[in-house]
Amino acid sequence: MSEQAKVLALLSLINSATTDALALYTADDRDVPDLRSTVSHPLDTADDTVALKKAIRTLEGACQQLCATLAPPQHTMVGNFDWACIRVVVEHGIADILDKFPSGLYVDELAAKVGMIGSKLARVLRPLASKGCFIEVSEDVFANNRLSLHLRTSEGVAGISLVMTKQVAKGAHVLTENLAGSRYATSFDPGDAPCMQALDHKYKDTFELLRSDVRTLELSCLHFSLTIPGFPWQKYNSVVDLGSGVGSFSRPLAKRFSHMQITCHDLPEVIEEAKDIWSKDAPDAFTSGRVTLAPLNFFEQVPESGRDVYYLRYVLHDWHDPESIAILRNVREAMAPHSRLLIQDYVLRSSAPLDNQHGLDAGDIAPEPLLPNFGAGNARMYSQDLTMFFTHNARERTMIDFINLANQTGFLIVKVWDLAETCLLELEMALPK
Ligand SMILES: C[S@@+](CC[C@H](N)C(=O)[O-])C[C@H]1O[C@@H](n2cnc3c(N)ncnc32)[C@H](O)[C@@H]1O
Structure with a gap:
């Protein structure tokens, strides 16, 4: 494809992605989103918008690729202080x-x-x-x-913005020194993460740092509340949410599916906070006994056994392989033959052309001439990977990384759900116990 043809093809992707997004925004008599509006569009906070996210992924990727192609080089690289401005806005209400x-x-x-x-x-x-x-x-x-x-300070976006601009940004500031510093360069210890370095090792790890600012932590959890559109939850009667936090996944799940028995496992101090939040936000599910909040150390203990679904969201990305293997072995120990393991995380993709020898795609493939990973349309994936580096000295994984983890712990990945940002990996036990 000639350079001119590529530019015109990107323009045409922008056109078709915009048309798709508009159709989704205006379905069911809804209005076109308006930047001057002072109320949210109904889809701004809807949690079943995978099709919309897919259109936006193409739109953002194609717009940025077009600008990087045609604009002077420094426009793409230099001068973005939005994060500093956002922190002022949120901290000062x-x-x-x-x-x-x-x-x-x-x-x-x-x-x-x-x-x-x-x-x-x-x-x-x-x-x-x-x-x-x-x-x-x-x-x-x-x-x-x-x-x-x-x-506004009660909103989930404000909470996650504050974590990013106040805590995570500290790690970003010392990235160069962390990558080449003698103590840090080859260390994968969570205590040597850039955020810990920036704070002179005042905290043991980022969990301790985040718990020092519980209000921000709770607020940021509001941001992550998808109950995974398209997944057949009705088929399942029981779920174990492992490393559940304060229940930002399980509470919407409990409210939406009243037949579901849910067990949340996390560290004792987190479970204590979770009890408070559940009793205010989902009192019926909490007091009816349908939900159990039980402290558990997932490296050392086996979760509640024989449940239909074991769910790990944003947990494995906090840990390197030896710790992740320990968690997965304990999950497998708990599982019955019919049980499913669901892992929700970003699945990292290269920006180079795909070489899919393992037979499982980490989601949809971008239309040419977009970069194969949708370029800037998947920017949050790489930002999240760096966030894991700054905060935990950990990382997001590629599909091959996940396949290796599964192979080492007796699991088989049977399906990949592309949720347009994260992926949901569905696993079953590879061999009978
Ligand atoms: C990034 S948060 C994800 C929370 C939740 N899954 C969500 O999606 O909102 C990781 C969780 O793992 C928990 N965690 C860390 N170490 C743990 C351990 N040893 N045993 C159990 N949970 C642990 C943390 O307390 C935290 O709630």
Whole structure:
């Protein structure tokens, strides 16, 4: 394909992905999303939008590839401080304040409410407004819009933004020193992760660091609440959520499927926090006995046995292979022949052409001339991999990595569900116990 043909093909992908996204947004008489709106679009928080995410993955990948092709090189590489501006907004509750002024607030008045100077705060808000988060309704008058609403301090997006901009960013700042430092370069110890280095080893590991800021941690969990659209949950009666955290997966599951018996296992201190949150958020499921919250160390103990589904979400990416193998062996010990193991994580892909010798694709393949991994359309996958590096000295895995883990622990991957960001790997026991 000539360079000109590639550019035109990217343009055509942008066209078709936009058409697909619009059709999904406007189905069932819904409106086209509007950046000037001050209410969320119904699909902004819907959890069954895999088709929409797939269209957006192509759209974002093609737009960025087109810009990188045609723009001056430095535009792609230099100067993005959005993360620093977002931290100011969330830590100072700027979107919460603007919520009370729907037609906008002069930046001097806004700044005075949080002990700042208007002319400086404007320089934080304007770059965000220029990208579609907040509206500058007239010069120096800012208002919330559909995007900035998600930065109100009670929102999950605000929580995860705070973890990323406050904690994870510390690790990002010392990445260069960590990669080449004599103590760190060859270490895979969680205590030598860049975040730990940046904080002079004040914390044992990132779990301890995050628990030091429980409110932010709880808030960030709100961000992850998909109950996996398309997966046939109705077929299953019992689920063990291992490394469940405070139940950001299990609570929506319990609310949606009232027949389901759910067991949540995590460390004792997390289970104590989880009890509080379950009793407020899903009191019926909690008090009826349908949900059991039981402390367990997944390296040393076997989870509740004989259940239909064992579910590990965002757990294995915290650990290297020896620890992951210990967890999987304990899960296998608990499983009955009919049990399924579900692993939800990002499955990393190379940006080079695929060489699928193992017969399992890590999700859909991008249409040419998009990079085979959808390029920037999958940016969150690589950002999450670096987050695991900064925080735990750990990593996301490729499909081959997962196949190797399965082979070493007596599992077979029987299906890969492409959820357009993460993948869900469905496994069964390879051999009878
Ligand atoms: C990244 S969080 C994922 C939480 C949850 N699965 C979710 O998707 O929201 C990893 C969880 O593993 C738990 N964890 C860490 N070490 C553990 C251990 N030894 N035994 C049990 N759980 C552990 C942490 O407390 C944390 O809740």
